Amino acid sequence: MTQHPSSTAPVERAAPPVAPRRDPGPRSDSAIRVRGLRRRYGSGADAFEAVRGVDLDVAAGSIHALLGVNGAGKTSTLEVVEGLAAPSGGEVSVLGLDPVRDRAAVRRRTGVLLQRSGFVGDLTVHETLQMWAATVTDPRPVEESLELLDLVDRAQVRMRALSGGEQRRVDLACTLTGRPEVVMLDEPTTGLDPESRRQVWRLVRELREQGSTVLLTTHYLDEAEALADQVSIMRAGEVVREGTVAEIVAAHPSQISFRTPSDPLPLPAGEVDHDGELTVLRVEDLQPALTELLLTARDAGVVLDRLAARTASLESVFLDLAAATDAATPEGATR
Numbered sequence: 493m494t495q496h497p498s499s500t501a502p503v504e505r506a507a508p509p510v511a512p513r514r515d516p517g518p519r520s521d522s523a524i525r526v527r528g529l530r531r532r533y534g535s536g537a538d539a540f541e542a543v544r545g546v547d548l549d550v551a552a553g554s555i556h557a558l559l560g561v562n563g564a565g566k567t568s569t570l571e572v573v574e575g576l577a578a579p580s581g582g583e584v585s586v587l588g589l590d591p592v593r594d595r596a597a598v599r600r601r602t603g604v605l606l607q608r609s610g611f612v613g614d615l616t617v618h619e620t621l622q623m624w625a626a627t628v629t630d631p632r633p634v635e636e637s638l639e640l641l642d643l644v645d646r647a648q649v650r651m652r653a654l655s656g657g658e659q660r661r662v663d664l665a666c667t668l669t670g671r672p673e674v675v676m677l678d679e680p681t682t683g684l685d686p687e688s689r690r691q692v693w694r695l696v697r698e699l700r701e702q703g704s705t706v707l708l709t710t711h712y713l714d715e716a717e718a719l720a721d722q723v724s725i726m727r728a729g730e731v732v733r734e735g736t737v738a739e740i741v742a743a744h745p746s747q748i749s750f751r752t753p754s755d756p757l758p759l760p761a762g763e764v765d766h767d768g769e770l771t772v773l774r775v776e777d778l779q780p781a782l783t784e785l786l787l788t789a790r791d792a793g794v795v796l797d798r799l800a801a802r803t804a805s806l807e808s809v810f811l812d813l814a815a816a817t818d819a820a821t822p823e824g825a826t827r
């Protein structure tokens with residue numbers, strides 16, 4: 493997990509949607525556009541390339557999830573989009589601007605939630621939000637922020653006395669203080685209880701309804717399924733699947749498995765694998781393949797022990813990709 497040196501990046505005022513933009517950059521169809529992004533840590537023999545040619549297009553007013561196992565490169569990618577780190581290669585534009593070169597202009601219009609933040613433990617929630625609001629032009633009133641994140645009854649509690657989930661909500665309230673046009677959230681619901689997670693999901697959907705663009709990272713498949721218009725699945729620094737959840741799932745084979753019978757059985761067309769004593773068959777179309785297999789087994793008088801069939805799901809896509817990680821990790825990607 494990447495450590496962040498500082499607290500949530502200061503958020504400045506987002507221009508109201510109807511007001512003329514003060515920093516009109518070159519127009520872009522995507523709110524966030526990334527091409528061939530590379531990010532390398534260290535140099536020489538110790539250099540490690542955590543991001544290896546990532547492309548992303550996040551449409552304005554949409555929610556885009558970066559999904560991947562630990563170490564896939566999600567945070568390393570997000571930090572460059574946030575302008576917190578320069579890319580080693582490739583191009584990034586946020587609202588048509590360069591997040592590093594045009595940092596001040598981009599920061600005025602974006603809200604960033606880092607994976608970790610540092611709060612002053614002695615301050616109360618109210619004081620923390622007030623302090624944060626002081627760094628933003630035309631901030632959301634503190635009372636409104638408290639309500640937004642369901643923190644009204646915690647307003648006078650010191651930060652150090654909050655639970656991890658409550659601190660996360662304060663963090664999110666800070667991120668949204670400037671009513672940002674583009675919101676970037678690194679694992680927004682990690683550490684939250686189920687109810688708080690759903691509350692954050694509602695909030696993220698509301699942001700989209702109000703026209704904001706959201707780029708978030710997550711490990712949670714249900715979060716990506718519940719929220720994201722588009723998903724990019726990362727593995728070993730690369731985007732290996734992208735599209736809507738439905739598109740990603742539709743492109744993935746269904747699976748039939750059963751204990752390998754003692755006498756060989758003709759199998760329907762598909763990719764056959766053996767996992768211990770199981771035969772695993774991956775097929776494009778589950779129903780005809782399963783029907784064919786069952787008829788063949790019946791005609792041959794074979795009982796298919798431990799028979800299981802499952803259509804593809806985001807979970808099966810993710811697990812298959814994760815299982816293939818070692819085999820697919822490019823040379824030099826491991827240390």
Ligand SMILES: Nc1ncnc2c1ncn2[C@@H]1O[C@H](COP(=O)(O)OP(=O)(O)OP(=O)(O)O)[C@@H](O)[C@H]1O
Binds near residue numbers: 493533560563
């Ligand atoms: N400062 C750093 N120096 C060297 N390597 C780093 C640094 N930060 C991250 N890495 C490595 O880069 C790779 C990608 O890390 P990153 O944090 O981007 O992954 P992630 O997908 O966000 O993972 P997680 O879900 O655990 O946060 C990992 O192998 C990580 O160890």
